[in-house]
Amino acid sequence: MPFSLSKEYDVVVCGAGPAGLMAAYTLGKLTSGSRKVLLLDKKEPWKEPIFCAEAVSRDRLSALWPVDPSFVRGPLSGIYFTSPKRYRAEFYSKDCGLILDRARFHHAIADGCVNAGVECHYDVLIKKLERSGSGWQLTVDVGGNLETVSARTVIDATGPGCKLTRDIECLQGIESGNADLEPAIFAVAEGIEHSREHIELFFGSEFESGYGWIFPRDGVEVNIGFVLGKNVKSKVSLRQKLMDFVAHDYPQAKVKAVYGGMIACTGPQSKPFAKNGLFKAGDAASCVNPISRSGIVESLLCGKIVAESVSEWLKESTDEGRALVESLVQPRWMQSLGKSHVQLARAKDAFNSIRDSQFDRAARHLSKLPREKQTLFRIFFNVLWACPSLIWKMRSFLH
Ligand SMILES: Cc1cc2nc3c(=O)[nH]c(=O)nc-3n(C[C@H](O)[C@H](O)[C@H](O)COP(=O)(O)OP(=O)(O)OC[C@H]3O[C@@H](n4cnc5c(N)ncnc54)[C@H](O)[C@@H]3O)c2cc1C
Structure with missing residues (x-):
């Protein structure tokens, strides 16, 4: 008009x-x-x-804007932390956050x-x-x-x-x-079996200085993608890297669209x-x-x-x-x-220095514990245990 x-x-x-x-x-x-x-x-x-995976903390959001079901795709009750060899630790909490319809x-x-x-x-x-x-x-x-x-x-x-x-x-x-502008890319894809109430985060050198992810959308589609550190040089294009990740882990997936953006970190x-x-x-x-x-x-x-x-x-x-x-x-x-x-x-920086073998060791150990014992506290200390040099590197954070 x-x-x-x-x-x-x-x-x-x-x-x-x-x-x-x-x-x-x-x-x-x-x-x-x-x-x-x-x-x-x-x-x-x-x-x-909208170039986003749409996850938010419910508490933080509701302190700023009343949460209404009309703009919520669904609640989150867990996070899978997945290591390079795909060992999975599961953090469970009844109220982990929300996936918005932004x-x-x-x-x-x-x-x-x-x-x-x-x-x-x-x-x-x-x-x-x-x-x-x-x-x-x-x-x-x-x-x-x-x-x-x-x-x-x-x-x-x-x-x-x-x-x-x-x-x-x-x-x-x-x-x-x-x-620090960090590159992020994701695909909206179908055919990836994934819990509607979990997000999954992938760590290790495959996603250098960043992480990979799967965020649920509507129970049929998921948002699968990754962010890399700002100085990381990928041998292939980000799009190709995403396609390789999807094809390797989810060969049955059907990618519907791919989007990219920058994150100001x-x-x-x-x-x-x-x-x-x-x-x-x-x-x-x-x-x-x-x-x-x-x-x-x-x-x-x-x-x-x-x-x-x-x-x-x-x-x-x-x-x-x-x-x-x-x-x-x-x-x-x-x-x-x-x-x-x-x-x-x-x-x-300390987090980015964790090696693949250390992520694998921590995640494998955690994955053997019953879910109720996989608290954030235990996940944090298992990573420290697998990677003792972190304690020194993270001293300014721990103080
Ligand atoms: C791939 C990806 C996934 C993400 N996932 C999450 C997530 O799961 N959870 C989370 O909390 N955050 C996530 N983020 C980060 C989040 O999206 C941003 O931090 C957030 O959108 C920033 O909000 P903003 O209002 O500052 O800027 P933006 O959302 O970028 O809004 C800026 C607006 O300015 C407008 N604009 C720009 N230039 C002009 C111009 N010259 N004239 C007119 N209009 C203009 C644009 O059109 C845009 O609408 C993600 C980011 C990316 C890239």
Whole structure:
């Protein structure tokens, strides 16, 4: 439907992934229509495919957004940890998390944005962002026509890579969101027998500095894929590597589609998240868990923190007051989740140094225990037992 944008907004939120949707929704709620908030994306947030395995912690999600069966594919009650020789340890817990239908989940938050008074457009490509006076100017492509829009403040929630903001002079020194981009690829496949309530994680040199996975979808299809470390050089293309993995382990599988993406991992998160009225949220601020590579709940949380800060920023009447609000965003993130990410990032190198034989030894031992004895604690200590040098390497994490 044709529409035209206003020329001026208080806040423009760029990107309607979990971070941007949550930021826009929170701002709409906090400002109750007293501020003009615009949410832009180049595509509808519920448009498939969404490059994701869609697993979240139920507790963490429900602390941010009410969990509704309409956007849940199913509950998780276990994780298989699978070693290179395919020995399997099983961690069982009645409530391990959820597999979302992210398209529907995004739709639910997008509806929340509209109800909270946010102006939303999902067919607008943001071409350029530049400083203009004390605010920002955006050049956007609306159905082939270029328009300009100005904003007092902008939230960059455009995901990993940060093309929009990375070369802007007055933003140098803030969190870049492209510190460690790790390649991930997955296939939606049928014909792989897999428990609907388990995720399966594959470790070892086959998935160097990363891991392979199977995540259930609807009981018929699964999401099978892997992420590799950022510096790993694969001898074959990622697609070929995925096909080889599927053909080797599940020769009867039928691959329906293959998708790839980048995961913004392990930014040091020591740099500010905001400067000169520009705030970063979600993957654009490197908020992904460095080991699990989960980023959905992390982006929602970061989007909320950023929106609360922007709401305070708008109330400030001096440059000093606004600069203070900007400087407090990163500490707020660190307080809520960032500190644990820094610890995990330190443990990541040690984890990546575990050899195949050590994974096999630990998983084989665990697989012989009854399921109720395969607690996370025991899994952790069996890996340490199989790989004693880890204790030394992980000393900073264990403290
Ligand atoms: C293969 C894969 C599997 C994953 N599996 C999981 C998982 O199981 N669990 C989990 O928690 N996390 C997972 N993640 C990570 C998770 O998907 C991300 O961390 C999360 O989506 C980040 O949210 P975001 O809002 O910051 O960015 P995004 O979700 O990337 O959203 C950014 C939005 O910005 C828009 N945009 C970008 N540039 C422009 C522009 N110039 N103009 C207009 N719009 C623009 C994009 O269209 C997009 O909608 C996975 C990631 C990958 C790649």
